[in-house]
Amino acid sequence: MKKHNFSAGPSILPDFTIKNTAEAVVNFAGTGLSVMEVSHRDKEFMAVMDQATTLFKELLDIPSGYQVVFLGGGASMQFCMVPYNLLNKKAAYLNTGTWASKAIKEAKFFGDVVEVGSSKDENYSYIPKGYTIPADADYFHITTNNTIFGTEIREDLDVNVPLVADMSSDIFSRPIDVSKYGIIYGGAQKNLAPSGVAFAIVKEDILGKTDRPIPTMLNYKTHIDNDSMFNTPPVLPVFSALQTLIWLKDQGGVAAMEKRNIRKANMLYSEIERNKLFKATVKHEEDRSVMNICFVMNEEYKELETAFREYAISLG
Amino acid sequence: MKKHNFSAGPSILPDFTIKNTAEAVVNFAGTGLSVMEVSHRDKEFMAVMDQATTLFKELLDIPSGYQVVFLGGGASMQFCMVPYNLLNKKAAYLNTGTWASKAIKEAKFFGDVVEVGSSKDENYSYIPKGYTIPADADYFHITTNNTIFGTEIREDLDVNVPLVADMSSDIFSRPIDVSKYGIIYGGAQKNLAPSGVAFAIVKEDILGKTDRPIPTMLNYKTHIDNDSMFNTPPVLPVFSALQTLIWLKDQGGVAAMEKRNIRKANMLYSEIERNKLFKATVKHEEDRSVMNICFVMNEEYKELETAFREYAISLG
Numbered sequence A, B: 001m002k003k004h005n006f007s008a009g010p011s012i013l014p015d016f017t018i019k020n021t022a023e024a025v026v027n028f029a030g031t032g033l034s035v036m037e038v039s040h041r042d043k044e045f046m047a048v049m050d051q052a053t054t055l056f057k058e059l060l061d062i063p064s065g066y067q068v069v070f071l072g073g074g075a076s077m078q079f080c081m082v083p084y085n086l087l088n089k090k091a092a093y094l095n096t097g098t099w100a101s102k103a104i105k106e107a108k109f110f111g112d113v114v115e116v117g118s119s120k121d122e123n124y125s126y127i128p129k130g131y132t133i134p135a136d137a138d139y140f141h142i143t144t145n146n147t148i149f150g151t152e153i154r155e156d157l158d159v160n161v162p163l164v165a166d167m168s169s170d171i172f173s174r175p176i177d178v179s180k181y182g183i184i185y186g187g188a189q190k191n192l193a194p195s196g197v198a199f200a201i202v203k204e205d206i207l208g209k210t211d212r213p214i215p216t217m218l219n220y221k222t223h224i225d226n227d228s229m230f231n232t233p234p235v236l237p238v239f240s241a242l243q244t245l246i247w248l249k250d251q252g253g254v255a256a257m258e259k260r261n262i263r264k265a266n267m268l269y270s271e272i273e274r275n276k277l278f279k280a281t282v283k284h285e286e287d288r289s290v291m292n293i294c295f296v297m298n299e300e301y302k303e304l305e306t307a308f309r310e311y312a313i314s315l316g
């Protein structure tokens, strides 16, 4: 049986982002220079970074006390930056998939990791519940959308320790209550920008609580204090991220995105339910991702795959 | 007195690179997808990564036993990756400028640093010589082109320990004898690509000699073993880097670049010498950069600055 996963893999960026980036590659902000050549210290790019940060905060309604930074290295670098900055003795992790396991692996370089729950035994087809987080854990880490397995935590959890979330594949897909989180991070390449830039939303007062010396580039404080300009940022990807943020606002923001995503996901899940050729891989409805819809098809109907794929894509 | 530095700051990429990137932002390799959306696992991008790596090796005549990797995070991330991977007890550094000092600062997180020579006392206006490298140093680190101060080490040094070089601002400006080095690294944004990608040329047998556990993303071996595809690479910057590499080969490679750079630098330095309004800041001729030509002008001639700038650029 082949497993299908709609929307995993390459991101689909708005035409607005692509068009404006193509233009800026030739002539950036009327400078006559390509956005590929412009210095990150030029006022035109400083304005881009500033707007991207401001709009990011506005769209997610990020409360004061939090900072947004843009970083190179991808979400995988955050797997090690999080424990580098936060883990003193012990951290709690929820193992909901490949990415969660990779995050756990990196945390183990820095201290004890308690896996408070795991759905590995059933091929990550559900989100573990009813687990207990040790009260002395430095933080609790979740992966909200498990890109490969089609599960999603769509609720902002109330927990007893700082909450850290990898939102690589569902950031900007719904409103979030940022005040429930210590750090939210992700690669920007799923919903926001071309690959090459990651984001982190950091509650400032959770930093500075470890005695471990932190190399400058791996310290969130460096990037916060320097407005993501400590060293050369990925200029073009940040420019493109700004275009998507402008587009998102114009579409009605994350609340409108959520409606759209739920509508599309419901159409797809109902067809999967109705049609006896298909079966959703995620057991519980409440665990199903609205970003990545996973299902299986019986081998004997394999020749219908393409037709179904086209139908599904036509939904939108 | 205002100090002038020709060629620092934004890189100037070939028109070939800009044109091909602008096209790929709209339609990448005939896929109908933007290079901003394509998955790094798609065969078309795998081919780009493969060609970029191969051509990088070819142009610098990199011997076997060395690997080339492309990484996010900028050259500043290499300041900490180098000691993370190589520093057991002690490393030797040459302090030739701002970037060298920053590299030294990061190495101190991992062990003892012996500053074997420094030109800080004279505002980094020369390259220290006649220093001794401790025989028990794990490596010796140099910054070949000191972007801000206009000095350059244009010789491949013979040293008694593995040699590590930051070549951010002079890579591909001359042929290098790679066999003299353990690691050569740099940000690609000065000569090769838009910001967002760094490169490292790593001699494989200098790795694996420290007992320190290395987080996966900070371990050179990870990126070597996965052909720079362990996680999502900066797809567009790597595509652009390939365009510049193709262009460089077409221009006659690094030997032709060196001739061109020397010719341009000589014209500029002779004018500075001849003209009594100007004075080069780098004392010794052999220390002068062919990439960043630094000079000062007396305050009373300040109104001539623009005219001179235009003349200099016209040489370029």
Ligand SMILES: Cc1ncc(COP(=O)(O)O)c(C=O)c1O
Binding pocket: A073, A074, A075, A076, A077, A099, A143, A145, A146, A147, A166, A167, A168, A169, A187, B231, B232, B233
């Ligand atoms: C949920 C999640 N986390 C982390 C990653 C890794 O991101 P990167 O490739 O930017 O390191 C991905 C990539 O697809 C992902 O989907």
Ligand SMILES: Cc1ncc(COP(=O)(O)O)c(C=O)c1O
Binding pocket: A231, A232, A233, B073, B074, B075, B076, B077, B099, B143, B145, B146, B147, B166, B167, B168, B169, B187
């Ligand atoms: C010689 C040298 N090293 C390191 C850097 C830092 O590079 P990055 O901004 O990519 O971290 C620069 C940047 O200009 C440089 O010129």
Ligand SMILES: [Mg+2]
Binding pocket: A096, A097, A098, A099, A100, A145, A146, A147, A148, A149
């Ligand atoms: Mg997963």
Ligand SMILES: [Mg+2]
Binding pocket: A271, A272, A273, A274, A275, A276, A277, A278, A279, A280
């Ligand atoms: Mg069904």
Ligand SMILES: [Mg+2]
Binding pocket: B096, B097, B098, B099, B100, B145, B146, B147, B148, B149
């Ligand atoms: Mg310098």
Ligand SMILES: [Mg+2]
Binding pocket: B271, B272, B273, B274, B275, B276, B277, B278, B279, B280
């Ligand atoms: Mg003179």
